[in-house]
Structures are given as structure tokens and as C-alpha cells.
Amino acid sequence: MASDSEQSFLMNCWYVAAWDHELIDGTKLARTILEQPVVLYRGESGRVMAMEDRCCHRGAPLSMGRVEGDCIRCMYHGMKFDPSGKCIQIPGQDVIPARLGVRSYPIVQRDHLVWIWMGDPAKADPALVVDYEPLHDPGWRGMPAYMHYDANWLLIVDNLSDFAHLAFVHTKTLGGSEEYAYQTRPLNIERLADGFRVERWHMNSDPPPFHRKVIPDKTAKVDRRNIGRMLVPGIFFLESMFAPAGSGAETGNLAAARQYRNCQFMTPETRRTTHFFWNYLHNFDLDDPNIALSLCDSLREGFMEDKAIIEAQQRLFDREPDTQLLAIAADAALAHFRRIFGQRLTAERDTIAAAA
Amino acid sequence: MASDSEQSFLMNCWYVAAWDHELIDGTKLARTILEQPVVLYRGESGRVMAMEDRCCHRGAPLSMGRVEGDCIRCMYHGMKFDPSGKCIQIPGQDVIPARLGVRSYPIVQRDHLVWIWMGDPAKADPALVVDYEPLHDPGWRGMPAYMHYDANWLLIVDNLSDFAHLAFVHTKTLGGSEEYAYQTRPLNIERLADGFRVERWHMNSDPPPFHRKVIPDKTAKVDRRNIGRMLVPGIFFLESMFAPAGSGAETGNLAAARQYRNCQFMTPETRRTTHFFWNYLHNFDLDDPNIALSLCDSLREGFMEDKAIIEAQQRLFDREPDTQLLAIAADAALAHFRRIFGQRLTAERDTIAAAA
């Protein structure tokens, strides 16, 4: 487990750096990503820039600087950098050496997400950004949200890899009953090249608290289905469906079902801390803004329950990096993800070494 | 001194883990002992259990779990452990591998103390628990108390090894006057195989503040005797006697004496922090509960004075592990204790190495 919690990062892939509302009104957002200090800002043109958050001259943070047009000026000695990171002005100096500049990072804005590429810029193909349709489908409504974890992102991936924890961690919030762990199992676990997919049904169960809050009939039994999909480096999509018990949802009748779509993006801040972005969307009563608010609150409440346990795990691994863990049957998805993530990491390192 | 403050622990002996009132009402007490995370709880049977405070599956703290009978259930994925630490249930899994389990620690409950054995369980003989008679003698009354020190336990042992500090650290609380350091000396220092015993008299002295608070005559001079006994790994017993000056206490007439019995248990939390348990008992006015309260407050006030100095020592050793200290004559008891402790530690290591 030591190696897990010290896991290095996959560099050549897109990570969520921010929700775009975090950059309104001239905000210079200082955010560490993959242990690199980054400043994010929206220029006058509307374009979002990401730069190394340290001036190349004396190391002052550019996030303490000033946005000018699409450029940013360090407010220590006044050096100005264009969106590519090139230094274009030094007050009191006429000639600017070509080597003067800071690193800038490729950015893609899509569906209110700001994606960043921390690896080789030449490989930063926008087509590689993962699309999550509910974020731009008017049939779905949600609220973007953010939390910070004092834990390695893979511990959050682990958490999402086994829904049995809903029964114990989230009994009174997202889970609903301990039965869930005893009576249900993953139908199958699809081991994908870039992650996994799991499906789990719970027939004739009580609606869990978060769902009960946003439906009129608080007591009728439901047939419940969760389909989770986890992708490298740490992107999770969850389809949740609640249909009236016995209405035939398992054979395709979803006419009376209420559905949710949930995306979660885990971006390593450091090896032991994580930026966690999510949006929990619903497809019913779209004219009632309180549904999205209630779901956002419920999910945050549930994630706080996860956070307490996951950060306790991190503190354990910090204190005892050689802790040995023992797998159980339910760890199949988790184990597959860590295996393919390790393979991707090795492949990336080999590619980088071969190029050097 | 560096080696002192980094002193390793004696494993095969009993340590005080808690007062039993710390475990009432279903408390799952998370307490680190000898750098091991431990959860302590009282089961339905009344028995106290101590287990490794991390689930063997994913490392979640069992202290965030749930007590069921005498068992404890991890509330991450629901694994249940019996008092021996064996895993006896995994929700959703029929077969439980035999190797699944957490470490459990032998416990002895006696006189409201919960003793734990952190070393080889096969050697955990309850007969080795040190008995302190005043704790179960109805002729003595006190109050159990606890403090946490940010300091290595041996620095507290050092402190208790030379009563001269009463004169300077505790002038206005436990000591009473600086004369104590100038006019009195240890009568003799008995070097024991498992610690030491010192006796010190102060004739015709003013009663110290803590004693004055609980006696009717605040001003009459007293003949004062302290007998301290320190035992490996860090257990201190103190007999204090105050007799009217000139009443012949030194020749055995204790008829008009007021006496105290004090036990102090130092349990290493880590190499640089300590759990400190104590009870200061008296044998007079037993029907007046305020005496015990006043003494508990006075002692806490005095220990806070020690704590300020002892934690300053620890910060020094943290910052400068190579600090050289110079012994004075009064360090005889301290030096003997550190010597025999070192011998015990070496012997234990040799035994463990020979067995391996």
C-alpha cells in the first residue's frame, strides 16, 4: 500500500483543473496540480490561461500578479508574460532574452469544466477530453461542486469501486440500509482497457434518504440500479435509476423511473491531497431548482462521510507506509483499476525514457 | 541524550492503557500506545477489548466502527471482528479466509485501571501487573486523572527522580519553599533491580500550599517525608507524610500524621509523547469529597508546571538531538533508572533475536 499512497502521476492526460465559475471576475486561481503550482485566469478575450505559478525571475507567485488583457504581470518587479508564457516586458530593461518565460499549460474549456494538460504539450489533443453528455444535454440539470481531500486520489477511486460501502458509510444519507451490502452484489464487473464498469441492482428496497427528499411518495418500495464507470486517471460516472418496485425496470420498462447522472473528477493536488469535482444531475422536475440544490447538499453530506474515513486511511499510510492490506472478493474492480493504472504509468515512463 | 529521547520501548510488560471510566457508554477509545494505533472498548459482557485500530481490509479505523456484543464491526465495508481479532463476517462474501483478522492485545482490568500488553501475547501473565494497594484499600480515597505530554516518557521519569525540583518548579504549589532544595537531601537511594527507592525528610517546615488547602491549621510547622519508588517501564509510587513538627514522626510516631499515596503511570504514546495517568489518594477526612477534588486540582496545577519545562526539554531534543547534558550529584536515581532500563531493553532484544 505504501507504493499506492506514493503513487506517481500519469502526465499525458487531461485533468479537470476547475469549474469555470471559479474563474469569474478576474480571479487568479492558485491551484497546485500534480505537485506543480499553477495559476489559472480568464483573460479579457474570454480565453482561460494556465501558467506555472512562479515568476521565472525571483519565484514570486504570478497569482499575486495582475491580469492585463490575456497576459499576466508579476507584481514583484513588473515582468509581463503573454498567454504562451513568454516574457514580453521588463520595466527598465530594453532587451528581453528569449529564454525568459514561464511554462504555460494547454487548456480546454467544455461544459463548464476547465481541463488542463500537465504533460508534453505536443500530445495535448483536445479530442482526448472525455465527454459527459448529461453536462450539455438540456434534459439533465445539476450543480457543479468542489471538495478538497487530504488523501491520495486513488483512495477515493477505491471508495467508488465498491458500492457495498453505501450500506455502512452512507446508511442514513446515500445508502439507505445495511441490506444493500448483504442482499446485492455486482451483476458483473467489466474490466475495460481504461477502467471498469459495474452494475448493481437492489429490488424492492426502501428509497434512500437523498432520493426520498426529492420525490413525492416517501415510502413506496423501489427497484434500484447503479451503473458505475471508472476511467483512468480518476474519472467516475454513475447512472442511478429508481423505478417503482415490480414495474419491470430490470426488463427495460423505465417509464416511471427517476434517474440521476453523476460525474466525479479526481485530480491529484499532491501525492497525498486531491481536488474533487462533481455534479449530480437529475432528469425530472427540471423547473424546480430546489431539486438540484437538495441533491447537491445530500451528496456533499455523503461525501463528507467518505472523507472522514478516507482521510483516516491517508493518515494511517502517512504514519505507517508499510501497512499491508488484505483483499476481499469485493475488491475485484479496485484491483483491476490499480493494475491498469500501473500499466499505463509504466508505459508512459517507457515512452518518455525512449524519447530521451 | 539523543538516544534517550529516541529511546525505544520495552515491549513485554504491562502498560496502563486507560482508566476504566474512559470506556463507559460504548466509547470506542482510539489511543496510540508504543506507536501502535489501538482501539479500546467495553463489550456487552463487560469485558474490555483492545485491537489494532485499523481494519485489515482497507485500513479504516475500527474506532469509527460499531461495537456488537463483544465484537466490533468496521463501518467502511462492514467486516466484523471477534474479541480475538478474527474476522467473522464479510457482507456479501460467503467464505472468510482464515488469515483475515486484526491484532488483539491482552488486557487486564484491576482497580479501575485498564492494563495492556503490547509485546508477545504468550508472555502476558496477569500476575505481572503491578499492584498498588491504596487503589483497592477503603482506607484511601482519591480521583483518577489523565494528562497528555508532548514529551518522551523518560523525561517525566527524570523529573520524578529528583525531588529538588519541588523547590524551584513547584514553590507555590506542591513544594512550598526553596529551602527544600538547600536543606534536604535524599537519605539514601536504593538501587533496585527494577527501579529505585528514595526517601527525603524536611523537618520543621511550612506546609506546602497543596497540603495547606486541605488541613484546618494552615500555619503550624510540619515534619515532612517523601518516599518515592520508580519501577520499569515508568511507574511511580509516592508516599507523602506530614506530621506536626517535633512529634517524633522520624522515630515512628505517626499518630497525628496526615498521609498521601500517589501513583503515576507513564505510558509512551510515541517516542515523543506520553499518556500520563495518576491518582493522588489521602487517608483522612474520607467522608469529605472535596479533599480529593482539591488534591486532584492541586496536583494538576503542579503537573502543568512540570509539563511546561518537560515539553521545553523535548522541543530542545527535537531540534538538537545531539545535545550533551552534564550530570550532577542529584542525578544518581535518574542515572540508575536509565541504566537498568537500558539493560532491560537490551535483554529483551537479545531474547527476541535469539527466538528468531
Place this chain on the structure above:
Amino acid sequence: MASDSEQSFLMNCWYVAAWDHELIDGTKLARTILEQPVVLYRGESGRVMAMEDRCCHRGAPLSMGRVEGDCIRCMYHGMKFDPSGKCIQIPGQDVIPARLGVRSYPIVQRDHLVWIWMGDPAKADPALVVDYEPLHDPGWRGMPAYMHYDANWLLIVDNLSDFAHLAFVHTKTLGGSEEYAYQTRPLNIERLADGFRVERWHMNSDPPPFHRKVIPDKTAKVDRRNIGRMLVPGIFFLESMFAPAGSGAETGNLAAARQYRNCQFMTPETRRTTHFFWNYLHNFDLDDPNIALSLCDSLREGFMEDKAIIEAQQRLFDREPDTQLLAIAADAALAHFRRIFGQRLTAERDTIAAAA
């Protein structure tokens, strides 16, 4: 830059340890200097003593002790030390071994500054203390002040080595306008054997806010001159002059000028923290005490702006000790200072090695 932020200290030179008002009324000032814990106190004779802040017996801080005459007594077991650091009393022990003692440091008091010599006491020549005339010239009035920096002292030296930062960091406090960086340059940079001297003029400019606060005419243009002198190991003197624009100050007519004299003393606490002492003196309206108060406040306001940036630099170097910085033309003074400081450090080490 890693080596910069880990820069070792020059030992054989005088450092400012305190302003003398910090030692009134029996204060035992615990202050770490060059990573050594020191206690400073004024004895009954008026003399200031500096000692190692740890008793040689058990390491208790002497700053928790008691001043007796010019001596200090450890209040753990009562050992007493004379001004030379020699132990002269052990309560309860008749013979005191000659080796018992703590280190004492040479001290010079001058112009309300308490200077300390942390290196070889045999070399501690009081004639080497740098004199700053305005501190004892009745024609100047100021207020002594202190700030603590969570940053290596050389980062503060860097800051003071390029006045261009006035334009950006202190636009609304000490600087006044961004023009300063664009329209002015150092007239010349004198590379001294023990530091540097720079002079910079700004003709026909608006008076900066800190100056405007203490003059009657808030709007008239001024000709402004700054002359800075930096000395090893980190002593800065600044002459600032403001004359009516066009009054001929640049040719020597200072009749209508208002002038300031500013001394700043950077004393390393540790490699990553600094004691910063300063006094900003003026030579006009000497009967109005509010001028000195206003200037002290203005300077503190400005230094807080520096502190925000400088401590951000330190955090960067802490996190990424291998950060590479790129020099610009304005770094000439900074680069010279670091060069000669490095030479002095090497020379001192060679001398110490040769003597060993």
C-alpha cells in the same frame, strides 16, 4: 537557488539581537539566532547578558529561569550561572565541577541596539560594530521597530537590492507610481568589498503616500533620490531625499529638501526565518512625535507587502529546492552581494578549517 535558501551563516560578525527596549523590566528574552537558542537579559548592573538558552544539566530553558543580580538561575533544579556562563551554585551540592556551565555570547550595546557575536569570542572586537550615525545624532528622530519573517534573510536582502519593486509592490504605500520602474534606473552600482551602494533619482514625480502623509503640501511635484547601502551579513542603510521639483537638488541644493535615514538589520533566526529590525528616521518637525509614528506605521504597512511576497518565495523554495531562477539586468546589485557573501563564507570556513 536551493543553495541560497539553505545558505549557511557567517559566524564571526556582529548581528543585531534586540532593541534594548525589548529587555526592560526583567524580561528574559528567548530568541533563536543563527539556529542557536539564546536568552538575553539585562542584569541589575545594567549590563546585558546573552547565554545559551538551555541549562547544561537537563536542558531546561534558562529563559524560564530567574535573574539574580547579573546572574541567571535555572528554575528546574536551581543551578545558578554567572555572566560568563560558569555554574556557581548547585542547591544541595557542595563541590561544583569546573566544566559545568553554559555558553555565553559577547554583547555590545550601542544606540539602543543590542549586538551579539555568535562566532569565536576571541574575535569579538567591539570596534567592528557598524555605526549608524543618525541613531545617535539629535538631528534625527525615529522609532525602533521589529518584524519576524518566515523567510531566509537573503530573500530580504534581494528585495532591498532592487528599488524597482517599489513601483509594483508598494504602489500605494512607499512607491507612489509604476512610473518609478519605467522612468528611473540606478545611476551607478558601486560594488564594495563588503556590499554595494546604489543611487536612484526620480525627477518631477508625485510624492509617494508615506511621504505625503507627513508634509503640508500634498500635491506639489518632487525630485526624489534614494541612496541604498547594503553590508554583509545583512545590514541596509537608506538615505531618502525629497526636494521641490526643479529646485536643483541634483546639483546640491538641498535647502528645501526633506530627508529620511533608514536602517534595517536582518538577523537570521534559522535558515528559513529572520529577525528584522528597523528604524526610519526623519530630520524635520522634530518636535512633532506623530511624524515618527506615522512613518513607522507607513513602513510597517510597506514591509507587510514585501513579507507577503518574500514568504511566498520561501514556501516555493521549501517545496522545490531545485527551482532555477533567471537573472535580469536589475539583478546586478543582488548578484554582487550574493557573490561577496559567498566569498566571505568560504574564507571564514577556510580560516576555521586551517585553525583546526
